[in-house]
Amino acid sequence: TILWDVPLLDGYDHEFVPNRAPNAHVKGFFGLVNPGLAPRLLAFRPDAIVVHGYAQATQHIAMLTGRLAGVPVLMRGESHLHAPRSAWKLAAKRLGAAYLRQVLAGAVAIGTLSRDYWLHYGLPPERVFLAPYAVDNDFFQSRAAAAREEAARWREELDVPADARVLGFAAKLSAVKGCGDLIEAFARARVPGSALVIVGDGPLRAELEAQARRFPDACIRFKGFVNQSQMPTAYAISDVFALPSRFEPWGLAINEAMNLARPVIVSDVVGCAPDLVRPDNGWVFPVGDVDALTAVVRDALSDGERLARMGRASRARIDGWGLPETAEGFVSAARAVAARRAGLGALLGGRGRS
Known part of the structure; x- marks a missing residue:
């Protein structure tokens, strides 16, 4: 069971109505x-x-x-x-x-x-x-400076060079999120001075860690689960953030990353793509196409100045989507x-x- 460390109901008039289901759950x-x-x-x-x-x-x-x-x-x-x-x-x-x-x-x-x-x-x-x-844009934007400082400590903890260009991922480690595709693409891209930081936990963690070990020359690091209050740091550690999902109704992680002024990479079945991702702030690739994702990762990590410029475009766009x-x-x-x-x-x- 996950217990969020930020209040979810404060400020909202609400009432809980008893659930009379014999087997209470949210799946059926x-x-x-x-x-x-x-x-x-x-x-x-x-x-x-x-x-x-x-x-x-x-x-x-x-x-x-x-x-x-x-x-x-x-x-x-x-x-x-x-x-x-x-x-x-x-x-x-x-x-x-x-x-x-x-x-x-x-x-x-x-x-x-x-x-x-x-x-x-x-x-x-x-x-x-x-x-x-x-998402609550103010929550993420107000924590941006502190998140950047904490991200520097995360880099030390994870043995990621301070000057490395980081490709970030944060989600539950399940098949639908496409993290395995991202590991494969990052390893194939072979961009010098780059790292992949994976934030999250889930049923595929051991399998994904084993996959990463097959690429000993690639800097691939797993941070594990972090709670809501630390999510700004999960985006701040990256220079570009990716959500290569096999299916995604929306992808609020993209909203959150854009609030930290990060360019983004999404598959074309991520629901937010038509509204939030443009050539000036990100890349959209065909879902499941690891070759295409490899090319996008290589392109994204090749130019730090362009990433910073695209990050500013992300922040400007998300300011109107709150x-x-x-x-x-x-x-x-x-x-x-x-x-x-x-x-x-x-x-x-x-x-x-x-």
Whole structure:
């Protein structure tokens, strides 16, 4: 069990509704069953309800409560069309989309690929809103100077030369994150004076460490798990940050690295790529193509001055993709669907009196 070392609920009005699932978990439909949510929503009398996804029973309780009470329901999710899906899952998606089109007043997209997903499954453009998928930019930017100092100590601890150009990676060490591809590409690139620093832990750690040992001439270091308060340092130690995932709904690590003014490397199935990664601040390569990733790593680590310039572009771009923009997106969406509901109510009321 991971216990975060930063407060997650401070400043938010919130209430925990008991989970009545016999086997409580977040992976299956019946792992979250919170029937008490319905009366709490009815008592609260919101102008709109936002649900995050539809994979658990509780989300359907919220949606149907809103539908029956005449409260518009918005859905926010991470899905995009690049996810690998079997034929039966695609068929189920189409059936589910027909249901959602009837229940939802609108969808709140997290970015371009998310918007494309909702349009593909039949929601009209006027019912799809944008609330950018963001992190607390102030948290990371306010810790940048201290993180750079701590990163220098990490380099000493990991025996990484102070002047080495560091390719950084921070994520759970699982197959979907593509860390093995990154190790292979870094070793093949053979850029003098460079290092790869891997932050994180997970089921593939031993396997990845064994893979790294096959390249004794490459400077590849494993930092292990670090908690949230140390994540700025995980990005500050790098000169360029990579997320070569085999699939990634968004990739908030990219937002975080950009707040530390780092250029980024992503595969083309990382959801944030169309919104956050441009030629002036990063590279996008075809997922699973280690040859292409090798070329990108070699290019990225070859010019320190260019990396610094690209890092400044990253910081400038992420400044316009933060929590204020997210909040504004939610407020705009809620106002739009509430106004549409009020207008429809007035129209129906007028018909009833005529």
